[in-house]
Every structure is written in structure tokens, then in C-alpha cells.
Amino acid sequence: MLPFPVASPSHRPVRGPTERNRHNQEVLLEFIRTHTIPRPVPFVPEIRLYQAEEPIALWEKTESESATQQPPPFWAFAWAGGQALARHILDNPTLVADRPALDLATGSGLVAVAAAKAGAHPVTANDIDPLSLAAATVNAELNNVRVRTIEADMLSADPPEPVVLAGDVFYSREMAARVLPFLRRAAGRGALVLVGDPGRAYLPTDRMIRQTTYEVPVEITLESVPTRPTTIWQVLP
Numbered sequence: 290m291l292p293f294p295v296a297s298p299s300h301r302p303v304r305g306p307t308e309r310n311r312h313n314q315e316v317l318l319e320f321i322r323t324h325t326i327p328r329p330v331p332f333v334p335e336i337r338l339y340q341a342e343e344p345i346a347l348w349e350k351t352e353s354e355s356a357t358q359q360p361p362p363f364w365a366f367a368w369a370g371g372q373a374l375a376r377h378i379l380d381n382p383t384l385v386a387d388r389p390a391l392d393l394a395t396g397s398g399l400v401a402v403a404a405a406k407a408g409a410h411p412v413t414a415n416d417i418d419p420l421s422l423a424a425a426t427v428n429a430e431l432n433n434v435r436v437r438t439i440e441a442d443m444l445s446a447d448p449p450e451p452v453v454l455a456g457d458v459f460y461s462r463e464m465a466a467r468v469l470p471f472l473r474r475a476a477g478r479g480a481l482v483l484v485g486d487p488g489r490a491y492l493p494t495d496r497m498i499r500q501t502t503y504e505v506p507v508e509i510t511l512e513s514v515p516t517r518p519t520t521i522w523q524v525l526p
């Protein structure tokens with residue numbers, strides 16, 4: 290089944306916009322359920338996520354079925370930064386409890402699910418990849434929490450939430466150059482801004498306060514090592 294929205298062929302009944310959106314969402318959810326397995330997150334076993342066995346085969350599948358270039362299936366794995374941030378929030382729930390929280394670049398939705406479990410409310414998961422928001426939706430359901438999703442590039446805006454969480458967002462020069470000003474602006478507006486990062490090349494550590502470091506189990510085919518030391522940073526304005 291195709292993982293991405295497609296135009297309805299002419300022999301099918303014409304759908305209205307809402308019905309078509311619902312149909313596309315169902316296609317994405319079905320793709321996730323077909324190509325992943327619900328299992329505990331290694332460093333956060335109290336959370337289960339729909340996760341893929343193997344990244345390259347899944348990436349090839351998304352590309353071949355959509356017949357276009359696609360981003361890597363970030364949504365199908367719990368990245369080191371997200372695992373560490375989820376662990377930190379669950380172990381320190383007062384950081385987020387009873388406060389609105391944004392999980393920027395949510396991927397699988399792991400950090401959003403952890404924030405909701407720790408008592409944040411409402412929790413918003415944001416990403417630019419429609420499969421990511423579908424994954425966040427099924428993963429929130431799997432863990433019996435409520436997470437709302439926003440599919441958009443918000444990096445030029447100012448986040449209204451008083452808690453902003455970002456797991457593993459410094460993986461490319463381009464992403465880092467856009468994410469950092471967004472996070473600094475959020476901190477400047479008084480938000481608590483926490484980043485989880487396993488020492489990615491484009492992480493700046495000036496005007497950041499180290500909170501703690503965890504040794505996080507990671508996917509060896511993605512990271513070439515079984516664990517990565519991963520730090521929680523509080524971003525300052």
C-alpha cells in the first residue's frame with residue numbers, strides 16, 4: 290500500500306477534502322502498522338513505540354512505493370537524543386507537569402508521549418514529515434496518552450508553549466542553523482527549552498547548561514556503536 294497521499298484515480302468515487310484527508314491519514318497509519326512492530330524503547334521501556342527492524346530496507350520501501358525521493362524514516366526509530374530526553378522528563382516530571390509542551394521535530398512522537406505521561410498538557414508534536422505525525426498519533430494511542438499534531442515548518446515562528454523539547458535535532462548543518470535560533474527565541478520568551486543530544490557534529494554548547502548525561506542504547510545499523518553518551522542541555526537565550 291502506498292505510504293503517501295495520492296490523487297484518486299478517475300474510476301474511484303470523488304472524495305471531498307475531509308474524506309480525502311481521512312483516507313490519506315488511514316493510508317499512512319496502515320503503512321506504519323504494516324512496516325513496524327510495537328516494542329519497548331530500550332532506554333525508556335515503560336513506553337512502547339511502533340519501531341522498524343531495519344532502516345535501509347524501510348527507506349527503500351518508502352521511496353519505491355511513493356516513486357519519489359523521501360527523507361529517511363526518522364519516525365520509525367527512537368533516536369538517542371529523544372530517548373535521553375524522554376527518560377529525563379519521566380524521571381523529573383515536575384519539569385513539565387501541568388504545562389503546555391511542544392515536541393519539536395517529534396519523529397516517532399517519543400518525547401511527546403513521555404511529556405504527556407509526565408503530566409504536560411496539552412502536548413503538541415510537530416514535524417514536517419506526514420509519516421512522523423501519523424507515527425506520533427499511533428504511538429500516543431499505544432501508550433494511552435493524548436498528543437495533538439502539527440505538520441508544519443514552525444522554525445521561523447515563535448513557539449507559544451512554555452516548555453519546548455527537542456530530541457536529536459542537530460544532525461545536519463542546515464537543520465542546526467534553523468533550529469538553534471528558534472530554540473534561543475523560545476528561551477528568550479521565558480520557555481524552558483531542553484535538548485537531548487548524543488554529541489552530533491552541529492550541536493553548539495555555548496549558552497547551554499548541561500543537565501545530565503546518559504549512556505543510551507542505540508540502533509547499531511544507524512549509529513555504528515551499541516550505545517551513545519547523550520546529554521540533556523538547557524538552552525539559554
Ligand SMILES: C[S@@+](CC[C@H](N)C(=O)[O-])C[C@H]1O[C@@H](n2cnc3c(N)ncnc32)[C@H](O)[C@@H]1O
Nearest residue numbers: 363367368370371394395396416417418456457
Ligand atoms: C533525527 S530525527 C529525531 C526524532 C525524535 N525527536 C527523536 O529524537 O527520536 C529528526 C526529525 O526532525 C524532523 N525535521 C526536519 N526538519 C524539520 C523542521 N523544519 N521542522 C520540524 N521537524 C523537522 C525530521 O522529519 C525528523 O523527524
